[in-house]
Amino acid sequence: MRVLFAAHQFFPEHYAGVEIVTLGLAKQLRARGHETFVLAPKRSIPGNNIEPGQIEDYEFEGIPVRRVGRPKEGLNRPYRLDYENEVMAGRAREYMREVKPDVVHAEHFQGLSAAVIPAFKEFGVPLVYTATDFWTMCPVVDFRRHDGAMCRGPELHHCIRCIASRHQGSRLKAVMDRTPDAAVRLAAKLSSTPLGTRLHPLRQVRALRERPAYIRERMKMVDRIIVYTRLMRELLLANGIGEDKKIVVSPYGIDTSRIAGLPRNTSEPPPLRVGFIGTLAPHKGCDILIRAFRMLPPEMEAELKIYGNLERFKPFVRHLRRLAAGDPRIAFPGPFQREEVGEVLSGLDVLVVPSRWYENQPGVILEAFAAGMPVVATDLGGMSEFVRHEENGLLFGLDDPVDLARQLRRLYEEPGLLRRLREGIGPVKTVEEDAAELEALYESLLSGRERVV
Template identity: 40%
Template sequence: DLQFLRAARPLVALPFAGRNRYLRRMAGLIDRFIAPSAFLRQQYIAQGWPADAILTLANGMDRRRLLQVEGVVLPEPPARPHFGFLGSLAWQKGVHLLVEAFNQLPPPAQANASLTIYGSDQAFPAYGAELRALAAHPHIRFAGPIAYDQVGAALQQLDVLVVPSLWYENSPLVIQEAYVVGVPVIASDLGALPEKVEDGVTGRLFPPGDSAALATLLQEFITQPMLSAQLSAAITPPPTVEEHAAQVVALYHGLLAEGPKTHRR
């Protein structure tokens, strides 16, 4: 209930104020912080954290897990382009916007496209029930939670991944996972998402909360059958876990070479 959350905000802020003071004290003992997005780095700086101590470093991905999917069998989508969502079924993730956008498509477009929603509603069962009630077309499928070893196969079935978040996202792993298998992304123009999705190059962006704008983008992919492949060709795969680890090890060596410091307080 949003009204309850707004009313409780001052009470919630009290323990967080103490937590933030403690974190700032601990920050003075740390030589480098790693943020997986420039957006998160700027958020820390805005809260008074030392800019010179925060490094932006993208997360590494296990490409083998996502690309080698032999033996994983998932139901075929009823029509293409095949749009999809992978994540928690929670209001802040904006899944209802995606369902509303598909509902807004003209009937011929709905008949020539499909939407699969992967995710659990265990934490928010009422929201999950609302989503299912909202779905107005048989080409909208709720596939439930997906196993870790099935993520690559599910993404490879998609023509477009949709990330319609209503809150700040830091660096969603699902976007990087989609890029490993060459799937473009439609995302909210919010938080770090525009940093991860280059509009018109590796995907498309829409104003957060605007289901009509999202429907327009879905229609683009339906009426332009080659659009998904064109965007896919421009995707640069994210770093591997091994590449990420090598960068972190190099950072450690650099700090050790600099020697002891007088820490901030």
């Protein structure tokens, strides 16, 4: 079987959750005797040496990869290219002719755009989509509104402000901050009039207005949608994405080879060794953790290690360092290599995931569980489906450092709590098991297609 994976970006420059899952599945399916390939866009920015639409072929860990340059970035770029990019559709067709896959599995459409969906389907092969995040429903992906509220679906006047809020320090952000809500709603209305095709700002708003319907229509062509959580399934259906019978809830599996062989941590505090592993960006909530940690009494023996790229979001990292200033218990070791994850986890007692957004299925939670480590996480859909309060971890309120500090104190002060949480951790799904499930799914779709033919 020949399987083409599509993703929004790929190694070596990008190595977050979606990329790790895609690479793991591609390698496992190869180990099972199949041929796998990856198609992904690449940002056309200074230093990346790629122009819009230009292709770049290479191999990564034995997997053939084709990358295509994304449109030039900037606020003047036509917003429609976010979800309707015919250049990407053309490049998808070209790669389909070269690779001739039996199945296409899209892990993400961002950068590629939803225009690649009909391009894939032209070749009559099954198309599987994994909803790794909320891109099909949310133009800023994370379903967290500009005002801090958790979103449930697109509302045009809010979407306008959400996009502006992601451009900190820009002229657009400054203008939108001064614009009354009534004026934003008026612009939303005008975008559907003839003016919406003449004035550039209104054309941008019009494209944003038309985004949900365009994506919904193309998503009807997808043969199966895999979701990691019940929350994702609920949100997709509520926003008209997919059908009940097409959506399968199936958490992904992780590579446990770097973790499983290590001895389980059985130490009890003091000290309590707390860790954060992830992107050092506002939506991941590391600042909440630092605030909570600094609320712990000085006589409490504890330490906090923060692992993540210290260069990508420099203003936020500077903010984190200011919050931690003067507290010798807080350290910033920075990033680590993938093969070092077991070693890093073995140096911690508890992992904290303080995200401000739904977090579909953070791989770091599963890695912690594979290492036998409890997790303290935000009590928010997605995370709370994996972290069960007082069974394999603890939950705290969204954006509530006081509640987080309370839960951390419990781990230190309540005798046996850490041990009971460790004992409550169940088996973790492996990437080998995930690949076997996908292989069966692909074969069922192919046999169904053959019967139809």
